[in-house]
Amino acid sequence: MITRYKFNKQDIKNIICIRQVWGQEVSSEETELYYYHIIDVLNRKWQTIGYNVSDAIRVFQNGCDDKWTYIIEQAPYNPDLTTNDLINMLSITSDASDTRNAIQIILNTVERRNAFVNRMVNVNEESTLVLLGAMQEQYLTYNQLSDKEFMKLYTANPVNALTVYFLEPVDIIAFWEWETAGGTCEKAIQYKLEKPLMTLIQAIERAEDETSLSFL
Incomplete structure (x- = not known):
């Protein structure tokens, strides 16, 4: 059973078809699986599979599985990344005030915001809150304000x-x-x-x- 936090609810900036999965000979296009590379909203590169673009996006949205759908290149460090940037990229609505506040308070330096992007996998409300909680505990325990x-x-x-x-x-x-x-x-x-x-x-x-x- 796929739990809700596994789903990948994020925008896609770019998707390209790379090659066939098993290098099949000529056959029906609808039965050929292809590798796709996706650039997500956080500027990370993923690899996934699908029979076509729509199918590859659907597989991507089902979340990371460590076999077919996974991050192959992390986002480059962004020295100008702000909390508002993160809130917008993650499509966090004004109704999710707890999540917005947590991002603004816990990720209060550009280094922490980049670390968040680097540690995030699937983008959804549950995963975001779990990661924020883990980072809060880490900073309070090991990186407390002097x-x-x-x-x-x-x-x-x-x-x-x-x-x-x-x-x-x-x-x-x-x-x-x-x-x-x-x-x-x-x-x-x-x-x-x-x-x-x-x-x-x-x-x-x-x-x-x-x-x-x-x-x-």
Whole structure:
């Protein structure tokens, strides 16, 4: 059974027929399989098969299978790739606000955006969210914002600093809850040192508990 995340729901920029799969002799064109090369919307080159262009596109849309349909050339590094570029290329609608926010927050450098393109395989909503979650966990665990940079950002704009530090959406209300709970720049650093994957909600709850205990 093909799960939904396997489907390849992306635009195709170019498709060309390469050669016959088995080098058949002259026969009915409808029974001859051909290799096709596809350039997808992320500028990656794929190889797939089909009896004709329409069939090759259908096979491509069924997703990577490591035998007939797979990436043969990754997209070149794009130093100008923006989050809006990614959102448009992946056809993420305005209704998918969680996905749009995650792209803008987690992929907050051009290096991360290019890494996302390099790690993506099938393009669909489920695969996009799974990859974003994996990259968020990786960055929080191994590539956390330095303490010095976080403190600098916190002084200038605490809402933005917490967003970048926790890699999740933070608005002014969430910041007020954090501040009211006794949250500080130093506490955020301490919590993240002990538990890199801690969310802001968890941090607020811990700060509230510590504040309550201090009055006992």
